Amino acid sequence: xxxxxxxxxxxxxxxxxxxxxxxxxxxxxxxxxxxxxxxxxxxxxxxxxxxxxxxxxxxxxxxxxxxxxxxxxxxxxxxxxxxxxxxxxxxxxxxxxxxxxxxxxxxxxxxxxxxxxxxxxxxxxxxxxxxxxxxxxxxxxxxxxxxxxxxxxxxxxxxxxxxxxxxxxxxxxxxxxxxxxxxxxxxxxxxxxxxxxxxxxxxxxxxxxxxxxxxxxxxxxxxxxxxxxxxxxxxxxxxxxxxxxxxxxxxxxxxxxxxxxxxxxxxxxxxxxxxxxxxxxxxxxxxxxxxxxxxxxxxxxxxxxxxxxxxxxxxxxxxxxxxxxxxxxxxxxxxxxxxxxxxxxxxxxxxxxxxxxxxxxxxxxxxxxxxxxxxxxxxxxxxxxxxxxxxxxxxxxxxxxxxxxxxxxxxxxxxxxxxxxxxxxxxxxxxxxxxxxxxxxxxxxxxxx
Amino acid sequence: xxxxxxxxxxxxxxxxxxxxxxxxxxxxxxxxxxxxxxxxxxxxxxxxxxxxxxxxxxxxxxxxxxxxxxxxxxxxxxxxxxxxxxxxxxxxxxxxxxxxxxxxxxxxxxxxxxxxxxxxxxxxxxxxxxxxxxxxxxxxxxxxxxxxxxxxxxxxxxxxxxxxxxxxxxxxxxxxxxxxxxxxxxxxxxxxxxxxxxxxxxxxxxxxxxxxxxxxxxxxxxxxxxxxxxxxxxxxxxxxxxxxxxxxxxxxx
Numbered sequence: 001x002x003x004x005x006x007x008x009x010x011x012x013x014x015x016x017x018x019x020x021x022x023x024x025x026x027x028x029x030x031x032x033x034x035x036x037x038x039x040x041x042x043x044x045x046x047x048x049x050x051x052x053x054x055x056x057x058x059x060x061x062x063x064x065x066x067x068x069x070x071x072x073x074x075x076x077x078x079x080x081x082x083x084x085x086x087x088x089x090x091x092x093x094x095x096x097x098x099x100x101x102x103x104x105x106x107x108x109x110x111x112x113x114x115x116x117x118x119x120x121x122x123x124x125x126x127x128x129x130x131x132x133x134x135x136x137x138x139x140x141x142x143x144x145x146x147x148x149x150x151x152x153x154x155x156x157x158x159x160x161x162x163x164x165x166x167x168x169x170x171x172x173x174x175x176x177x178x179x180x181x182x183x184x185x186x187x188x189x190x191x192x193x194x195x196x197x198x199x200x201x202x203x204x205x206x207x208x209x210x211x212x213x214x215x216x217x218x219x220x221x222x223x224x225x226x227x228x229x230x231x232x233x234x235x236x237x238x239x240x241x242x243x244x245x246x247x248x249x250x251x252x253x254x255x256x257x258x259x260x261x262x263x264x265x266x267x268x269x270x271x272x273x274x275x276x277x278x279x280x281x282x283x284x285x286x287x288x289x290x291x292x293x294x295x296x297x298x299x300x301x302x303x304x305x306x307x308x309x310x311x312x313x314x315x316x317x318x319x320x321x322x323x324x325x326x327x328x329x330x331x332x333x334x335x336x337x338x339x340x341x342x343x344x345x346x347x348x349x350x351x352x353x354x355x356x357x358x359x360x361x362x363x364x365x366x367x368x369x370x371x372x373x374x375x376x377x378x379x380x381x382x383x384x385x386x387x388x389x390x391x392x393x394x395x396x397x398x399x400x401x402x403x404x405x406x407x408x409x410x411x412x413x414x415x416x417x418x419x420x421x422x423x424x425x426x427x428x429x430x431x432x433x434x435x436x437x438x439x440x441x442x443x444x445x446x447x448x449x
Numbered sequence: 450x451x452x453x454x455x456x457x458x459x460x461x462x463x464x465x466x467x468x469x470x471x472x473x474x475x476x477x478x479x480x481x482x483x484x485x486x487x488x489x490x491x492x493x494x495x496x497x498x499x500x501x502x503x504x505x506x507x508x509x510x511x512x513x514x515x516x517x518x519x520x521x522x523x524x525x526x527x528x529x530x531x532x533x534x535x536x537x538x539x540x541x542x543x544x545x546x547x548x549x550x551x552x553x554x555x556x557x558x559x560x561x562x563x564x565x566x567x568x569x570x571x572x573x574x575x576x577x578x579x580x581x582x583x584x585x586x587x588x589x590x591x592x593x594x595x596x597x598x599x600x601x602x603x604x605x606x607x608x609x610x611x612x613x614x615x616x617x618x619x620x621x622x623x624x625x626x627x628x629x630x631x632x633x634x635x636x637x638x639x640x641x642x643x644x645x646x647x648x649x650x651x652x653x654x655x656x657x658x659x660x661x662x663x664x665x666x667x668x669x670x671x672x673x674x675x676x677x678x679x680x681x682x683x684x685x686x687x688x689x690x691x692x693x694x695x696x697x698x699x700x701x702x
Contacts, residue, residue, distance in 0.1 A: 082606035214492075216463055362582065363603045368472030368648050389692075396651045400475050405681055 009039035010105050013098045015348040022276035029087055032095020042105075043094040047128040049107040049195055054289055056123070057116045057156065058136030058169075058176065060333045061282045062088065065136055066115040067310045068272060068286035072295055072303030073113060080111040085311055088117040093124070118152050121159030132166040133159075134289055136281070138175035139225055139332040140369070149175065168289055170281065171242040172227040178211050180240065189288045190242035192257060194277060195250045196223045199410045212236040224277060224339070225332035244288035248280045250343075272304040275314060275343075278336035312437040314340070321349075321421060323428045325444055327437055328352075329360070331369035334431070338375045341429055349383035349424050351417050352398075353432035353440060354390040360433040364393045372401035383424060385409045387417050388436050414439055418447055455664050458504040462492045463548055472508035472648030473542065476657050477506075486665075495523055501534040506664040511549025511646065524550075524566050532568050532669055540663040542640035543648055547607050548635070548642035549573045569637060573608040576628070581605045584623025584645055585695045586633045588656070591615045600656055601689040602647035610644075610691045617643050622693040639663050652686045654679045 003362035013035030020030065035042055047053070054073075056066045063086045074080035088276040095115055100109045116124055118138075124130070135156060140149050160167055167183065170176040170188035173261060180186035210217055211231035217237075221229040231238030247255040250439055252273050258266045272283050283304065290300050292383075309315050314337075317323045341348065356362050367390075375381070384403050386394040387410075395408045411422055414436055421428045432440050457477065461471070462671065478488040493499050535541065543551050552571030554562040565571075581604065588598045593615070600618060609627035617634025625633035626644070634643035641660065643649065650657040658674050664700075665672070 044619070281521065363605060365469040365472070365603065365647055366474070368469035368651070392681070392688050393647075393652070396681055396685050397472075399681055400472075400479055405678070408681075 004037070004040040006042040006045050007105065009035040009042045010098075010101060011103070012038055012099070013094070014040075014103065015249075017099060021085070029092060029095055031098055032087070032091040032093070035098060036091040036094045040090075043090060043097070044127045045105060046094070046097040046101055046107055047124075050110050051111050052111040052293070053128075053130040054113050054132050054134065055116045055121070056113065056134045056135070056136065056285075057118055057121050057159070059139045059152065059330065060336075061136040061278060061285070062086070063310050064114045064274070064279065064313050065134065065282040065285045066113050068112045068274075068282055068304065068307055069134075069289055071307050072286055072290040072300045073111070073293065074303075075299070076157070078111060079109050080113055081109045083114040083115055086115060088115045089120050090123060092137075093120075103185055106154075117160075118155050123156055125159045125162050125165070129162045130162065132168060132289065132292065134285055135160075135167065135169040135176050135179055136285055137170050137173045137225075137227070137332075138179075139173075140287070140330055140366070153178070162401040166246070166292070168285065168292065170227070171240045171284070172223055172229070172281075174217060174226060174230050174237070174239075175356070177240055181211070181237065187244070187260070187288065187292060188240050188242040189244040189246065189281075189284045190239065191223060191248070191280070191284075192242075192245035193247040194220060194223065194280065195248075196277075197230070210234070210237050214352040224336060227281075234427065244284060244291070246280055246284040248277070252279075254280050254283050254287075258288075258291060260291075266297065268300070270301055270304045272307040274307065274309065276336055278333070278340075279314075292337060311441050312432065313422060315441065317444040319448045321424045321426060321428050323421070323430055323444050323448070325430045325432065325437070325441055327434065328370075328431045329434055331366050331371075334366075334370045337404035338372070338429060341381075342375060342378045344427070345380065347380050347382055347426045349385065349421060349428045350381050351421065351428060352391075352394045352431045353414060353417060353430060353436040354386070354388040354394045355433050355435045356390045357435045361433050364390050367394060367397045370397075372397065373405070376402045381420055382423075383409070383428075385408070385411075385417065385420050387411050387414055388433065415443060451627075453485060454489050455481055455505045455668065456503060457488055457490045457506045457508060457660070457664075458499055458501075459490055459492050459508045459510075460499070460547070461495045462510070465492055465550075468646045469646065470508065470544070473510075473544070473650045476648075476650040476654075477661065480654070480657055480661060480674075480677065483677055487621060492602055495512055496526075499527065501530045501539065504534070504539065504622040505668050506660065507531075507534075507539060507541040509541065509543040509550060511545025511547055524564065528567055531566065535638060535640060538639045538663075538667050540660055540667055541641070542649075542660055543640065543642040544646055545606060545613070545644055548644060549610060551635075551640070551642055552610070552612070555608060569612065569614065569635070569640070569642075571610060571612040571614075571635065571642070573610045575607050576609045578608045579605060580609075580624035580628050582623060583617065583689055584621070584625070584633070585690055585693050586618035586622045586625065587621055588618045589616065591636045595619075595621070598655060599686070599695065600643075600645060600649075600653050601686055601693075602645035602649055602652065604644045604646070606644050617641060617645075621695050639667065652682060652689065654682045 070082040077276040165186045168187045171188035217230040245257040253271045312327045315325045339388040481488040552565045556574040584604045585601045589595045615636045616632035619630045
């Protein structure tokens with residue numbers, strides 16, 4: 001019976017994909033959604049055929065890391081598949097696999113890079129064991145969705161429990177690194193050298209406690225958020241030595257030193273043209289994974305050169321004014337994006353599009369954990385615009401961060417972002433939560449034509 | 450009067466910072482500054498002493514379960530002085546985990562009890578499922594009177610809290626203390642305990658000023674607080690009432 005259902009789901013999914021293609025629509029989540037309703041089994045029947053599968057999970061950087069990694073791994077000889085654009089729940093994974101299944105349910109491409117939501121990871125690894133799992137970081141995200149950061153950590157831990165699971169994770173993040181504590185088959189990446197703060201910023205640091213004794217961790221160096229060089233005062237727990245060390249001077253060039261074994265030490269350069277220290281971490285994670293899977297530094301650099309930012313990850317829309325769209329969904333991610341804006345020395349306008357649907361996080365408390373005070377002083381920003389269902393919350397936040405109330409423009413309607421910024425002669429950064437991102441991306445694309 | 454400084458002790462900020470307490474502090478600081486006062490914030494890490502005699506106001510924020518257990522262990526040293534200060538009228542704002550912590554214990558699903566500060570006769574039990582969502586309450590004063598003012602925000606708690614003190618208000622939309630008795634929060638002398646964050650104060654400027662007036666009075670200064678331009682704050686407040694379908698005619702700010 002389950003076999004029959006799976007076959008039916010496959011045909012239905014294929015049929016919908018075909019119909020959507022006929023009417024000129026691609027990349028929607030509909031085929032995966034409906035097929036997974038018909039048969040929850042189909043996904044696992046397809047997954048079990050994969051020869052190699054890398055899962056990318058964690059709070060921030062999943063989509064960018066997956067896109068980078070896909071570019072570094074896939075070529076004409078050995079094509080890979082991936083779930084582009086952040087469809088990272090079970091139906092999204094199925095939607096990514098479906099186009100590669102023939103009508104008898106055989107996968108034609110048998111290597112996959114899959115971005116997987118933290119809460120979905122245990123549901124996947126319960127029935128299917130990926131080759132390697134990358135955990136980018138574990139930071140405060142949508143509190144109403146997972147309770148709190150400890151909940152996300154517990155889900156990741158349970159998702160990593162199958163025998164033979166290889167883990168690659170971030171040495172500089174105490175919460176992510178704690179996943180590898182006293183664990184075999186674990187590799188770490190981290191920054192050997194990067195421009196970082198001397199003083200801790202006004203940021204939340206969720207991982208700042210020793211998991212064994214509960215004491216506050218000591219930081220020898222802060223990088224951003226809870227990332228840095230940390231250790232427990234009692235010596236229980238500290239930053240593990242990374243197998244892949246990154247070195248950056250703030251440009252998009254990243255030098256990677258590889259120390260997987262004593263007799264295999266290499267150094268190579270990767271440049272994906274992606275601005276921001278948080279993107280250096282994404283590049284480092286992707287390159288380290290590709291190395292663990294046997295790709296050469298040359299192949300990795302070629303892949304990185306062809307990298308294009310996924311929708312809404314510092315995506316540029318040329319025009320007058322130029323507009324740049326970036327996803328913000330939690331304080332650590334938003335601070336990283338704001339710092340990248342601060343390093344753009346031009347005068348600028350910033351629009352915050354804040355929604356509070358389930359996928360955005362219904363609780364907007366996180367807006368107050370963003371370090372906007374420093375941004376307001378440092379960013380040469382003349383125009384502040386607030387949009388989305390929580391535009392007013394953002395406006396109040398900006399007012400208390402020191403922006404003159406009279407200078408904040410407010411509209412709850414997203415399309416007005418275009419009209420409110422059309423007369424500006426400075427670049428417009430549009431920082432958006434998840435559910436506002438895609439509608440805004442379409443409007444900005446339209447306007448850039 | 451030359452000393453125009455109000456001292457806020459922010460208890461255990463390294464542990465209890467889950468729901469954007471910086472937002473509450475930022476609101477208090479700006480609203481004091483606008484009236485020619487300075488708000489001086491003293492972070493008190495767990496284990497270090499507090500001189501309650503030199504404090505005009507206390508903030509206790511929310512933390513995760515793990516962090517709350519860490520706090521629970523080392524609270525005994527604060528109990529006596531803190532209780533004396535509360536009886537004397539010290540204003541305390543306790544949000545979420547901090548609100549639970551004022552009480553006697555937090556009982557986990559397993560039956561294990563994590564001790565609180567034991568300052569007030571308040572108990573909390575973990576319930577099945579979290580009480581999550583936007584919330585609006587009608588603010589009721591300690592003598593049971595209401596002039597129709599509302600308080601809005603967001604709640605997210607697994608704990609069900611029970612006590613016999615005056616609540617902060619009556620639930621209009623949302624869950625409140627325990628999802629059963631339509632009460633939200635607690636008021637006792639200068640203490641305000643609540644599950645409402647979002648953070649609490651930015652969209653509730655009347656409550657922020659209420660706490661500041663109490664802090665000034667506790668300090669011995671009874672000057673009235675000048676009105677500020679809160680048009681933006683009230684628009685944001687009303688938009689939450691709108692989302693919840695509570696008629697904004699009920700607000701008399």
